[in-house]
Structure formats: C-alpha cells, structure tokens
Amino acid sequence: MGGVTVWVLHVDLDQFVAAVELLRRPELEGRPVVVGGDGDPTKRGVVSTASYKAREFGVRSGMPLRTAAKRCPEAIFLPVDAEAYEAASEVVMATLAENGAIVQVMGWDEAFVGARTDDPEAEARDIQRRVFEATRLYCSVGVGENKLQAKLATDYGKPAGVFRITHGTWFELFGGQPTDALWGIGSKTSKKLSAMGIETVRQLASADLPTLAKAFGPSTGPWLVQLANGISDAEVSNEPWVARSRSKETTFQQDLTEWPEVQAAVETLARQLAGGRQVIQVVVKVRYKPFFTSTHGARLASPANEETPIVEAALKALEKFTDRRPVRLVGVQTVFEP
C-alpha cells in the first residue's frame, strides 16, 4: 500500500450534447450548432449545449433560444434527443468503470473517478484515450486531492486537456477570484456575501464563522468557508443512485388563462408519473406570468403508484392555489417512499 497517493479525477465530456450530434452529422463539423428545446428557435426554450463554434458568437447554455438565434443567425438549431445522449453516456461511464475503478456519475457528461496512483496525469491521459476509442468523444480531466479541487480543475483543462489543483496551488489559483467561482456558490449567495463585504475566495476563507452561520444557517455558513479553503468531501462513492422523487413539467407556448386548462395539464402530467415506485406525496408547481413560481403538496392516504390516487392527490394539491393569474408552467412531482 505504502507511498501510493489517492487522487480524485473529474472527467467531463467536451461540448457533450453538441459533440454527439456532430458525430452523426459530420457535415456540421466546424459550424455553429445549438441544441435545445424542440429545435425551433422561435419557441420558448433554452440552449442545452452550444458547440464551440457557436460559443464564439456568445451563445451559452441556459440562454433562451430566441436570444441564441439573434446572436448567431446562421446557427444550426437541433432538438434535444435525450435517448441518444443517454446511450453515448452509458458507453462513456462503462469505459470509466473498466479495471474496477470507482466511478461516481454526476450526470450525462461527467463523473468522478477515484485513482490510487503516483501519476494521476498518466491515468487521466489513459482515460481520455479509452473514452475516445470507445466513442470518438473528447473529454477533459481535472485532478485534485478532493472532489472540489478536481471539479474546478476540469475547466482549466478544457478542451481535451488535463489540469491539477492541490492545496498547494489553491490560493494562487482561486484566492483572488469572486466567490461564485466555487462549485456550490451561485449568483444569489455571491451577492449576499458581497453585501457583507466578502468579495473574494480568500476573504471568504478567513471569514468569521459565527457571522456566516447567522447569515446562512448553521450548516451552510461553515460549509461556505470550507469551500473557500478548497476543502470538501474527498470520498468518491459508487453507491447506486436511488432517486428521491420524479417530476414532469411543461412550459406552455402561450400562457394558460382558463383554470380548467391548468387542471387538465396537471392531470396529464400526473398520469405520466404513475406506475413507478410507491409514492407518498405529490407536489404541484405553478409558474405564473410574469415568472412567479409557487408550490403546494398533498400526501397520499397510503403509499401507491396507480394513476387514480396520484391524479387525485395532484388535483387536491392544485386546489391549494388560489391565484388565477395567467399560467406559463405547470409541474407535478412525485415523492417516493424512503
């Protein structure tokens, strides 16, 4: 055992969704490709992935398709084909798990891999080669002493590269960066920290714990300071994933103004969620015009997975909504028995 270090590798496919599309449409290679919604940029929807070429025009994931079309009128817009990406992803993950490696899948296009080695870069290069040979897809690999470092390292390796971050290099890389450079800190938390006079990762790293606990809660506050110090759970776990809930939601092309239409939409979604694991609670989500979201839930009398009790609970939850403004989205979530 002695002498061999435990590293965390973070593997992230480069422009994954766009890359899968390019593989089956080689004639689009080098052109700006935008995948999102049903492929119609005049409709409501956002960008899932933009190819590197499209990114040169300022197209980014999460951006409304309409905006993407304005920024890059010559882009090719393609609909999301979840099954194709799922299939490609399975090949990638199976490749990572060869040789009995511990793999923690984080989504379609990324995973953590545990590595006992003194040469993690060699391991990373080997992964890149095997993934490419199996799928013709490129990936970048971050190397770290824990998941946080590895995850943040990947971006520095893109595209198709390898990059290492350790406690030794943490502050020189991140000390001066804004707090939302960290994985787990978004725009809201960053803004709130700013208002407290904390702008950089270095400032957050030495922030007063009781003050942060008071502002963000007893668990979140100290966790933020840990993040800023480059500290996180090092464990890569390959425990099989057990979903806590499943949901379906729809954004309407035109807002619904009649409440019976809303009821019908909730019923349709609830039906689609029946037939799986035993459900104990149903939560309905309504997003009103202009963009205000509210949720209400209803528990089932006893765990069930049939259509009737799930639809009944969904409609019961919907009764708790009293606002009758135009509705742009409805969603239904089923919560499973623990």
Added chain:
DNA sequence: TCTGGGGTCCTAGGACCC
C-alpha cells in the same frame, strides 16, 4: 436577452407534544 426540464439539499416557521 423574458427566462427548459430534471433533480438535490437546506432553512424558516408553524403545529403539536411533553
């Protein structure tokens, strides 16, 4: 630039109990 769909975890506040 008018903002998808599918998830997870944490927190505050109220209800309820002893």
Added chain:
DNA sequence: TCTGGGGTCCTAGGACCC
C-alpha cells in the same frame, strides 16, 4: 394564571447543479 422551553414533524420556498 396566560406562561416555559425543548424536540420533532411538516410545508413551502430558496438556492444550486447538470
């Protein structure tokens, strides 16, 4: 009389991530 404090459960909302 109108006053405790702690623990737990549930709900809705918030934030973040892919």
